[in-house]
Each structure stands twice: as C-alpha cells, then as structure tokens.
Amino acid sequence: MNYWLLKSEPSVFSLDDLRKAPGGRDHWDGVRNYQARNYLCAMAEGDQAFFYHSNCVRPGIVGIVEICRAAYPDHTAFDPHSPYHDPRSTHANPRWYMVDVRFLGALARPVPLSELKQHPELAELPLVQRGCRLSVMPVTAAQWQFILALAERNNP
C-alpha cells in the first residue's frame, strides 16, 4: 500500500464536504497538471492519502482518505460547461484522470504547513519545498507515520 497527499482549497471542496458526501465518497476531479496526473494514475485501491487544505487561513493537513477507485478518465474535461473543460482530452484519448476517494477521518489535530516545515524528517516532502505547486504527491511510510505522530501531540 502506498501513501499520498491531496491538496484542495476548502472553499471549493473541503474535508467536511467529503465527509458529508453520500457514503463519504466522491471523485477527485480537476487535476490538470501532468506530474499530478501521473501520481493519480499510480494510485491503487486501498492506498491512503492525507487531505490538505490549501489557499486558506490555516493551510495544513486535516484528514485522511482512502483511494476507493483507481484512476479513470476525468469526465469534467469532456464537459464544455465545466471549469475544468479541456477540448484536447477526448473519450478516445483521455488526457486527464481522476480517482475516487472515501473519507476515513479527521486528524485528532490538524497539522499546519508552518509546523510541517519545522521538521527535518519532512524535508523531502514536496509539499514543504520551495515554490511547490504540486497538488498530488507521494508520501513515504516514514513521513506518513511521522505526521500521524505529530497530529497526536497536543502541543506542537
């Protein structure tokens, strides 16, 4: 099993939105970056991912989700009315993909980006690196466990 991190702007789609979705499941659509897409396509059912809130007052990791369906074509790219429409993606030759995710839980304590940046153990995590704009990224088992332990601490 592999671990990942998924970024989302909470004003667009928050962890709470996923929790309240039917079955706690939803599509992870709208990824329009090749590297992020390649990571989406590398995901397997049963993998787990951190849910990260970006572009908000307190950017940070807030919860955990499970990948419940491996990558398949992102249909929002085919829809001319979608903000994610991309005419270069066709049914015959899809350019963009999405996975389905399922809410597993909120962290006992959200771990803000400012705190993640303070730990040398996480220096290799793309999220904390300069100018990182990647919205889907791998997390090593060691990083995963370290972050879970951080979330269990009452005082950062």
Next chain:
DNA sequence: GCCAACGTTGGC
C-alpha cells in the same frame, strides 16, 4: 490582494 515561483504555450 500581493507577488514569487512555477508550468504551459507558441513564435521563431
């Protein structure tokens, strides 16, 4: 809202 950093586009 500012702006640095980045990815993409397209002329050449």
Next chain:
DNA sequence: GCCAACGTTGGC
C-alpha cells in the same frame, strides 16, 4: 528546441 510571455498556484 529555445525562451519570452502568459496564466496559475498558493503562502503570506
């Protein structure tokens, strides 16, 4: 294939 221009991301 280079690279300037442009649009986007996302922390602050």
